[in-house]
Amino acid sequence: MAASASQPVASQPVDGDPTVAASVVLVSAGSVQTHEWSGRTITTGFVKSPVREPVRVTTAGVEGDQRAHPTGSLPEQAVYAYAAEDYAWWARRLDPPLRPPDLGENLTVQGVDVSGAEIGERWRVGDVVVEVAKPRLPCYKLAARVGGGDYIRTFADAGRPGAYLRVLKEGTVVAGDPIVVVDRPGHGVTCALVMAARFGAFDLVPRLLDAPALPDDFQEWARTRIGADRA
Numbered sequence: 001m002a003a004s005a006s007q008p009v010a011s012q013p014v015d016g017d018p019t020v021a022a023s024v025v026l027v028s029a030g031s032v033q034t035h036e037w038s039g040r041t042i043t044t045g046f047v048k049s050p051v052r053e054p055v056r057v058t059t060a061g062v063e064g065d066q067r068a069h070p071t072g073s074l075p076e077q078a079v080y081a082y083a084a085e086d087y088a089w090w091a092r093r094l095d096p097p098l099r100p101p102d103l104g105e106n107l108t109v110q111g112v113d114v115s116g117a118e119i120g121e122r123w124r125v126g127d128v129v130v131e132v133a134k135p136r137l138p139c140y141k142l143a144a145r146v147g148g149g150d151y152i153r154t155f156a157d158a159g160r161p162g163a164y165l166r167v168l169k170e171g172t173v174v175a176g177d178p179i180v181v182v183d184r185p186g187h188g189v190t191c192a193l194v195m196a197a198r199f200g201a202f203d204l205v206p207r208l209l210d211a212p213a214l215p216d217d218f219q220e221w222a223r224t225r226i227g228a229d230r231a
Helices: 084-091 140-146 151-158 191-198 202-210 216-230
Strands: 023-029 033-037 040-044 055-058 079-083 107-110 122-125 128-135 163-169 171-173 179-183
Touching: 079 084, 084 107, 128 171, 128 191, 140 151, 191 202, 191 216, 202 216
Parallel strands: 079 107
Antiparallel strands: 023 107, 033 040, 055 171, 079 163, 122 128, 122 179, 128 163
16 A cells, blocks of 8 residues: 555665665756757757755746746656666766766755656655656757767666656755655556656556556557557
8 A cells, every 4th residue: 555645655775775865965957058969959958057055946847947848848847856876877887977967857866766766656855745757768868968879778778767756845955855755656657667668668568557647648658559559
């Protein structure tokens, strides 16, 4: 049975280290920039920098964080979270290594299995409450940021997508704030599972329909895929 908001769930450290306290490492925001990559002009809010003082987080995202296409990314993409432990994993495999917030996240966190979070899982971050909405699916903007077109497949195969979050309760967040997992639905449909389903593990697609908090476009894709397989 899923825990309620009054029964916090122990967070799951990515590398299984129970000594790592679940907390915010960095809060980051950025402005819209234009870059040239592979013969095309890219307009993106991907490049972010740490914000040292407490910052307000609303249903529209982190205050001061600009988006290249704001109308197409809310509310399911209000905040993007990525785990410091996953950066450490990438550092052993990429040269030069990625460093927070190179992947464009708003919240770099530790002590929380972000990619293993279930869709609909809720966290209290400082005095903000967020809900895990979906994984980040790699695209050409991600490849442009880290320097290679093949990174889309590399990122997908790694199974460490991070999580886009809805904001259920607005408030302020600052580096060092604790994170408490206050509800976990229990259906087992994680961000990593959703990304795997989208990138070829089609046997997992029916499970996406077990996660009612998954955005409509993901659920519609799953229904279409299931219908095509049956046909």
